[in-house]
Amino acid sequence: MNAPETYAEPIVIDRTGGLGGELVLRRAGEHYEIISNGVFLMDTRNGESERLLINAALDRLPESAHVLIGGLGVGFSLAEAVRSPGVTVTVVELEPAVIRWHRTHLRSCSAGALDDPRVRVECADLLVWLRGTPETYDAICLDIDNGPDWTVTDGNTELYGAAGLDLVAGRLAPGGVLAVWSANVSPAFETRLRTRFPTVEVRAVPVPRGEPDVVYLAATSL
Numbered sequence: 166m167n168a169p170e171t172y173a174e175p176i177v178i179d180r181t182g183g184l185g186g187e188l189v190l191r192r193a194g195e196h197y198e199i200i201s202n203g204v205f206l207m208d209t210r211n212g213e214s215e216r217l218l219i220n221a222a223l224d225r226l227p228e229s230a231h232v233l234i235g236g237l238g239v240g241f242s243l244a245e246a247v248r249s250p251g252v253t254v255t256v257v258e259l260e261p262a263v264i265r266w267h268r269t270h271l272r273s274c275s276a277g278a279l280d281d282p283r284v285r286v287e288c289a290d291l292l293v294w295l296r297g298t299p300e301t302y303d304a305i306c307l308d309i310d311n312g313p314d315w316t317v318t319d320g321n322t323e324l325y326g327a328a329g330l331d332l333v334a335g336r337l338a339p340g341g342v343l344a345v346w347s348a349n350v351s352p353a354f355e356t357r358l359r360t361r362f363p364t365v366e367v368r369a370v371p372v373p374r375g376e377p378d379v380v381y382l383a384a385t386s387l
Contacts, residue, residue, distance in 0.1 A: 178270055183260045185318040190266055197239065197271060199263070201318075206311065209274055212241030214346060214370040214378035215308060219245040221368060221382055222304040222344040223252065230303035231255070233336070235291045235324075237263050238308050240275025242346075243284070246306075247276065253283045255302070257294045259318070264288055292324055292332070301338040312347030312379070313354035325354055330361045337385050345381040358383045 175191035175198060182188075186202040198208040219242050223230060228251035234242050237258040246254050258264055264286055267275050278284050287294060291309065310316040313325035323329050325345075333343055343362070347354070350369070358365045362383035369377040 179262070179266065181262045183262055185259065188260060188262050190262075190270060192270075197274070199239065207238050209239050209241075209271075211372065212239070212245075214372075214380060215239075215241035216245040217368065217370055218242055218306050218308060218344050218346045218380050221366075221380055222306055222342045223249055225342050225382075225384065226303045226340075228252075231300075231338075232304045232306060233257065233300075233302040234306050234308065236308040236310075237267060237275070237286070240267055240271055240278070242306060242308055243278045244274065244276040247278045247281050247284060254278075254281075254285070255300070256284065256286045257289055257291045258286065259288070259290055261288055290320065292320065292329065295332050295336055298336070301336055302341060303338050304342045304344065305333055305337060306344045306346075307333075308346045312349065313345070313351045315348055325357075327357055327361070330357055334361055334385065339385065341385050343381075343383040345383075347379040347381065349376045350379050355381065 173194050175193040177189060178192050179190040189200040191198045196209045199206045230252050232246055232252055232254050234254060234256045237256050243256055246252055267279055279286055309321050309324060316322050358381060364384045366382040368380045371377045
């Protein structure tokens with residue numbers, strides 16, 4: 166989810182009403198962008214930090230891990246997860262249009278993973294899903310909006326608060342890992358993580374322009 170660089174004038178591929186407002190899919194050259202209510206969310210130019218979000222979590226887990234990805238985005242995280250043959254993945258995505266785009270325009274970005282039998286996609290609000298599911302996960306990887314300090318959907322602020330972190334922690338299996346993507350450093354969020362989890366790691370990923378992306382890792386055990 167890196168800020169866009171200078172490029173050719175984007176072309177609108179699809180414009181639709183989403184559950185959180187207007188969603189626009191644009192193409193600029195060979196790349197795609199997703200815009201929510203006029204706010205840039207993500208593009209397909211550089212998925213390094215999204216891949217790190219997955220790999221940093223899986224590095225701490227057995228090969229047969231069950232992973233929950235919150236937010237489908239442009240699909241880089243999902244594509245990286247299914248590269249590990251023993252992993253099963255549940256993706257929770259709020260917007261039907263984003264899921265639909267991954268069956269058409271963005272299919273290559275997620276490597277066609279929606280058709281992988283190890284992948285289940287749920288169209289739901291993540292907080293609602295977490296409250297309602299009895300399942301636990303070896304890793305929960307959150308790529309929601311632009312991180313804790315830059316939410317686009319008002320309700321997502323709760324996800325990064327103390328109550329949201331308690332809910333997420335309750336859905337982690339013993340020894341599980343929480344990984345959170347952020348477009349910027351968030352000291353307040355890091356403090357909340359350290360209050361809730363015994364071990365926390367912060368990894369910065371340099372980007373071509375602006376502040377580095379950040380991946381927060383929190384484990385349920387030392």
